[in-house]
Amino acid sequence: MTNKDPAPDRGVAVVTALLGSRMTEVTRSVYDTLAAEVAELRDDPHLLDLMYSSVESNVETIFDALQHDIPLERIQPPTAALEYARRLAQRGVPVPALIRAYRLGQQALLNLVLAEIRRSGLDPGVNLEVFGQMTTTVSSYIDWISQQVLATYEAERERWLENRSHIRGERMRAILDGEETNIDRASAGLGYPLRATHLALVVWLREQDGSPTRLADLEQAVRAVAESFGGQAGPLFVAVDRVSGWAWIPLRDAIPGGPAVTAGIERALADRPARLCIAAGIPLPGLDGFRRSHRQALQAHAVATAAGRSARRVTTAGTPGLRTAALLSQDLEQARGWVLDVLGPLATNTDTDARLRATVRTFLRHGSYKTAADELNLHFNTVKYRLRRADERRGRPITTDRLDVELALLVCDWFGSTVLRPPNR
Template identity: 30%
Template sequence: MTTIAVAPLPLWARDAADAVDLAALADRVVEADLAAAFDTLRDNDEFVTRLHASVVENLRALRLVLTGRIPLAEVRLTEPFALAVLQARLRLPQTALQRSYRVGFLTMWQEWSDQLVARAGLDDVPRRESLEALQALTELVLAYQHHVASLVADSFARTDDALSRSREHVRAGLVQHLLRDDSTPLPPADLVLLDYPLDAAHLAVLLPSTPEREARQILDTLRDKCHVRDTLVHPIDLTSTVVWLAQPRQAGWPACRVEAIIDCLRSLSLEASVSEPHVGVQGVRDGWRQVRDVQGVREAWGRGVLSYPDVSLEVLLMADPARARAFVRTELGELGAEDEVAARLRETVEASHRYGSHVTTAAHLHLHEHTVRNRLQKAAELLGRPLTERRTELQVALRLARLLIA
């Protein structure tokens, strides 16, 4: 690739370029890139780390070019190419890559041009010389952007092309198509490639801390212990995976078989969210929706494995968080305080409702029976009524409190 020849900056402009705070500018560029092109990846730690490393390396190299320490042709980078490979693996469109470079380099140019203008005013540089320096700065930044973006785009395209030829990558694209509510039926050739019976009864399992390779190993265990034959694996990102397990529509998923899956996941000490069984293509989508709902509750509760029936009430009531919070405040009153004492009292009341007797509740909580009785009495005082009144509403409020009260 031919490098564009650009006039160097005068010495006073090089000093201005050297004075830019690269650490602060890197943070601004990363935020601009995320907002413009990668907003959905803000919580992906690996991606954000790679993006930040790429920005920092570009800023350091660009400053070397602007200050005349190295010519553009001698710039050597690694982090932007590593980021491009990661973007391709995450199946991000090349338009997002291009948009991030446009926005990122605009942010860089604004900072350096502001520094140049400020230094020109401070040093009383003649107007014509100031404009020529600003023009040279702009040409250097644009030449650097063209040089680097072209190389990175080529790296992205090569990686994306290799992945596109990968069978698993194609299957991932088919699954993404299936999960869209407006998706059209897959043609026979794609069904063969998918190699999963869409007309079966499906059980979805979200593994939020398990990358694809490990998820496949877990499926081998599930096949052996729970006699599951057909499975579909879909990586959500580099660290989480969703899988669907299929049973013939006629056999379905009896409760005992679902429980066997859950027991197996727990025996492996996994974090997992499990759906109810669903049938057909819509069942694949419904399972995906349910495991995402369960995951929100599972994260709040800190449980290892949860299934949709465990939290269906919470999912239903949390569809309107504002009304759920108002309900909890009304029902619990002072018992809903955000402190450790109130939290222990709520835990005791909830256990008492579940187990029915002070003795069993005490055994479950590893407390003395008198302690349980005292806590229940204190809870009733904070509640302002006996624990037997509005029992159903109280139980629901206590369950919601586990999600809403820190």
């Protein structure tokens, strides 16, 4: 058995000592790289100062580990690095920017290591091994410290969001309750432009499968919606509890409620977890619009939660029939009994009855077999056949009490299985 060649270890010590003697220069070089490459990190002078301290403390820790062969499990995360992660969390700087900074810092430091090895005067035969050992140590450290700062960032982001939401929540409730009527003072207190046109949201996570919930997930979804509509400023987000929040988006351009709002929100949620849901009001201007759009979003949320598993992922107050459904959701058990009285067996939760109900709704909306057939992409005779079948299932013609039938079908459409008869009954 042969002993390990000590030459590479001596080479690592030599190169580390040479770089350590120029610590200020090394730190400045890595810092300049990050400030130039990661735009999200260079907006605040105070954050730049703390980033320098974070780079310096990380480089010192790496050099100590290299020079004294200290294993990772015995290293403590540098205080400046953890504090920098906390400050980024408080500023809302996205996580990818932080992780990218560490990867760029790793590459910048290894470039300096390679340059130092080339001019160190070491035996060329050990240069490759020296660089390999230093690369392994630097890469392992970056992987380890990235996990530490990410955990610190996420914990701080949750804590900061809760505290900020509490403070904002007090100011926001005073506005919603009509206690604060000075629009400029209220805008300053919230840090939000109340003279804008507002799209109010309720955002929440469905409870399922024990997945962890984070307020940051809700706020990120709100930001995505704001980007989808091109908001004129950052959205206002206030946590209600651990799985839900209220939000307002100041719109740059007025948009109609209903389909346009639904489409914009659905675009924003396309790549996000299916358990994340949003209810929205109608875009309205000024302080009164801030309040009214919020009340409408609460109505839409009430409909979505009452619908249970039948709820749509995006529910908007501008959708026809939503406000009527919101009124009926206040006593859903009574509404269910009334629906069964009006529709009879047609209110059964089967695919066949669902097709019949959809055909009846379309026909009653247009009052024309041909128009209904065109909208449903069906043959004229198929529509007539389905309407006859609907009469048979109901037990009487759908036109005898048309208003009740239309309203009952509206309730079925919004609340689904919550108000329908189970298929085995």
